Amino acid sequence: MSDTPAYTRNARTTPTRYRERATWEREEIHAILDAAWVCHLGFVADGAPVVLPTIFARVGDRLYVHGSTGSRPMRGASGGQGMPVCVTVTHVDGLVLTKSAFNHSVNFRSVVAHGTAEQVTDPAELAVALDALVDHVVPGRSAGTRRANPKELAKTAVLRLVLDEVSAKTRADGADDDEADLGLPYWAGVVPVAPAYGTPVPHESTTVPLPENLRALTS
């Protein structure tokens, strides 16, 4: 699918089920990541799993998540040894309704990334990551803001996960009933679903017109 090498295919990045829906292609994985507003960050705390939604961004093969320096994942990764994480991004694209209850499904695109998250300490990388986090939500947004000052930077922690053990899984198909069920008098098919933007609501302090990047997204 692409000239760039694919991500690592190993036991951890190979689904046990529906293997034919998996891909390790870099470009496809990047596209799924970039289209999501939040990821789900998994880590282990006191031996138990914790999954928290959080804003993220991708720069090349680096995935950044950010949070307060006092938050649990940031403290977990601040010891210098990094923290084992699993970062998962999911889009639901359609509800797949079949004549049998058993064959119901959803159309989706998901990415699961395993690895060790490390805290970003280099000021130049931190600046790149913070811009990317803002631009991830609205492309070009960071140029239309006051950038973080030193006091704010000191309050922000950013974790880096280098993308390597990563796979995507997708389904984009119709209803798939067993042959024997096709004649049953039930409705089968796909109900597409997708996120939609509403009309932007300016804050009362806003004195400028809606910027072009926001107009492009929401009109």
Next chain:
Amino acid sequence: MSDTPAYTRNARTTPTRYRERATWEREEIHAILDAAWVCHLGFVADGAPVVLPTIFARVGDRLYVHGSTGSRPMRGASGGQGMPVCVTVTHVDGLVLTKSAFNHSVNFRSVVAHGTAEQVTDPAELAVALDALVDHVVPGRSAGTRRANPKELAKTAVLRLVLDEVSAKTRADGADDDEADLGLPYWAGVVPVAPAYGTPVPHESTTVPLPENLRALTS
């Protein structure tokens, strides 16, 4: 907010950040869960976190996830001792753009549930859970399908997580800039986002009109 008792408030269900955005109210938590198509299921495999998206449903204080009997989480929970999990559901409701990069945020509703998942073995509970999983995607859907037969039931594993250590976190607010930034000539405000249904696409085998429950959702 309600006459029903709230869920357990302890160290694990109390966010370290923005505690004022947290709630343990049962009805609010149920509403957030019921509005989501998928959850993110976290568990620990070989000491490392794994987060997988999966279909789920809620029946009272029981949350059910299902999968193939051969899938990793199902095998992990099948030993009789259960499996520590974290189940997280997130809705993104708006992009919150501020004049400072630092104060950018998202409006969201999320639920994080901790506990031990156990495999459902009672046939009556399994039948209830399977109907709930189909009805969770489209209310009333299970009545318009062929229910699972014994062969299909044997291939399906369902995990039960009793909701107890559960909290929700929400933000539903405007842009919140620092006083000193309010005069800056940037656009600040909220861009609402919400999932939207597309036009249902019937499978070629479908001979009946679109059922009322699907018409209600998608028109």
